[in-house]
Amino acid sequence: MSQESGVASTRKWAIVAAGLGLVYVLVRHRQKLLGPLRRVWSSNCLLPQRHIEVINSVQDPATRWVLNELKTHCETFKVLGFDCEWITVGGSRRPVALLQLSSHRGLCALFRLCHMKQIPKDLRELLEDDAVIKVGVAPQEDAMKLSHDYGVGVASTLDLRFLCVMANHKPEGLGKLSQTHLNYKLDKHWRLACSNWEAKQLEPKQLDYAANDALVAVAIYQKLCRDLQPRHFWQRCPEDDKNLRTTFEAFLDVDFTKGFSLSGVTRSKGLAQGKGKNGLQRKQPYRQMATRSKDFYDNCLLQAPDGELLCTIDRRKASWYLSQNLGTQISEEPFTVRLNFEPAGRAVGDVGRYYQTIKENQCVVCGDRDAYIRKNVVPREYRKHFPMVMKSHTSHDVLLLCPACHQLSNISDLRVRNKLAVQCEAPFKHGGGSIKYRDDPELRRVQTAGKALLHHGAKIPAAKVAEMQKTLLEYYIDQTEVTEDLLRQAASVKYRVENADYCQHGERVVQQYRDNFGGLVELERLWREHFLHTMQPRFLPELWNVNHNADRLEVRASEGRVDEADLLVAGLDAKVKVM
Incomplete structure (x- = not known):
């Protein structure tokens, strides 16, 4: 190879190396370089x-x-x-x-x-x-x-x-x-x-x-x-x-x-x-939420008398069984308690295996482990109106979210609440049918006049006294004069009256789903599918599913541990009978 060709080759490789170096610098520092350019x-x-x-x-x-x-x-x-x-x-x-x-x-x-x-x-x-x-x-x-x-x-x-x-x-x-x-x-x-x-x-x-x-x-x-x-x-x-x-x-x-403004969000002292x-x-609604950094899941083990695993529980519950002489400690790590009595039921199918699995202390959406808040997938304003068999043992619908994901999830819930309010004719804003008691203005005037004349009549100007007495006589049409007895009666008038159109949003929605929309398992499914669609969680507990409660009730029904009336409310009566 001639000297000239060698120099040309060296120059060519030097250019290639410089180009590769430039590419590396651009890739390595792209944020610093391109950020200002983008702005x-x-x-x-x-x-x-x-x-x-x-x-x-x-x-x-x-x-x-x-x-x-x-x-x-x-x-x-x-x-x-x-x-x-x-x-x-x-x-x-x-x-x-x-x-x-x-x-x-x-x-x-x-x-x-x-x-x-x-x-x-x-x-x-x-x-x-x-x-x-x-x-x-x-x-x-x-x-x-x-x-x-x-x-x-x-x-x-x-x-x-x-x-x-x-x-x-x-x-x-x-x-x-x-x-x-x-x-x-x-x-x-x-x-x-x-x-x-x-x-x-x-x-x-x-x-x-x-x-x-x-x-x-x-x-x-x-x-x-x-x-x-x-x-x-x-x-x-x-x-x-x-x-x-x-x-x-x-x-x-x-x-x-x-x-x-939904549940789980608290107002901070200084609002932006x-x-x-x-x-x-x-x-502006820039708020902070109360979080917990301590582990929520202790993952202690609870066993049946024969050693079969029933479920995982928290340390406090496990200690309660011991303090009541209802169980015996088997091991310290993991902390395991064996019951001294036969439980009402055993773990059956995927429903039972769900309660046996170890739960991770992390946000089920993004996986963050620094701080988290409990999220009720089916909000408590609905769950509290469920029959006892459907609102007890609801840990399946209590998930952990980090503050940011919890905030976004609560915001997205408002859209479902709006749809339910229209579908079930159940307003949830303050006003109209959402107010349980309302003030009757006429009764309030009567009470105010009665109290004022009874306790401060001597200090009130004559013109005002005459006006108040007229108010009382117009209300008590069978009276011709204002007496002390009449004043006492007026002063004790209750001006807050029950609103005939009142209906609590959660109660009305539960009632409508129970009677007209396929039962309460459909309402549960609606909220769970909404959570999956909007939040797209990547770290859900194993075996978590939208039909969990329906499956759990069917297991209980097969064991004779649930009333037919509760199955009817849940919307499972016909399905269980077919089974």
Whole structure:
């Protein structure tokens, strides 16, 4: 080989080695190198590519074109930024004045509903299309206002704060989310937020404010989705990932604030503060939960008198058997107690084997072992109305979740509660049929007048005394004068009366499933399948299944240890008879 060819070969291999080294550096430090580039890309490309269209009337020639463009953009990426603006006059909210919809391609349509007076048919179809996700911060509130003001439903709204929680980010207002995730500062001055959105002509600053809110919502959604499904820089991310939607589908059309008020979540002393559209401070539902780091499962063993394993139990229960002379300690590790009496039943089939298996002290969803909270898969508000045979020995439906997973699970439960409330005509919000007692205003006036005249009559002005006496005589129509006996009778009047329409949500749902929807095992199955679908747990105990209680009751029925009435309530009477 000549000297020249040797030099050329050496140079070639040096170039290859340098290239490989560069690739290694890019891969090894990709987060540090690409992170700032992504933020710069987001902030610089967000606004230059935007295209704002203002629609003032249904007859506007641009209306059809804009709606067709939005629909076309949604064919490849079924997400729209969604927001609304309105004004308040004399403390009363006026109908929504402006509706903002933006696509991922930078098109932002501003529909001036205050001038249009109606929702065009194509716009209504787009808003009601549940395949298209409408993203923003508190979009459910805007959707409710549109429904109230214009009779249009907005399907598949998604609060971006749900994605923040799922991606382990702080759930903040839109302005802070834009700054944190896009490195772009929105103009959130209260004068703009509270400006006249019904003006004949909107100012350029108003147009920027309205359009940017919807545009950054889509950009934040895209960024949070990348955080949820990180990929290498050379991997192409599908523009519209349907698999990703399944991870947050349970949070569609769910109010973020109400989701955090469910059981298992406690209010922390210092709530994060945010500004509403009126510029005033309001509390945000960023809360902490009481967790436990001590092992929940002790996995002590309980044996029958002949040594057969019955189940695993906690240390306290095992010690109780010993203190009551109901059992004898067999070993220390594992801590094992053998009963001194024959138990009512033995472990049978998969049901029995489930209670024999060792349970891990970890989150059943993500596997975290640092801290966890007990999760009632079938919420207690329903379980407490079950017959005793179905609400005792319910450890199958008590699982361990880490704080983040517990929070998300509780939020997703709200959607099932809403469906059950409609299906079973069982409201669970405060108001209407959910209030057991109500105050009768007339009886309250009578009691107040009676007490005041009886105890403080001499100190009350004559005009007020006359007014109170008139109230009493109008109620006690058979009396002609106000006597001390009458005052005592009025003062003891009970003004809190039972609400004839009252029905506790959980009790009504249980009653309806018991009588009309296939029995309580169907209600159990509904909640368990919901948990599996929304949380996709990867670390469930072995043999955990959605039909557990039904199988357990059938075993008991075969042993003659359950009443036929309980089987009927559970919805198993016919099945057991066939067996």
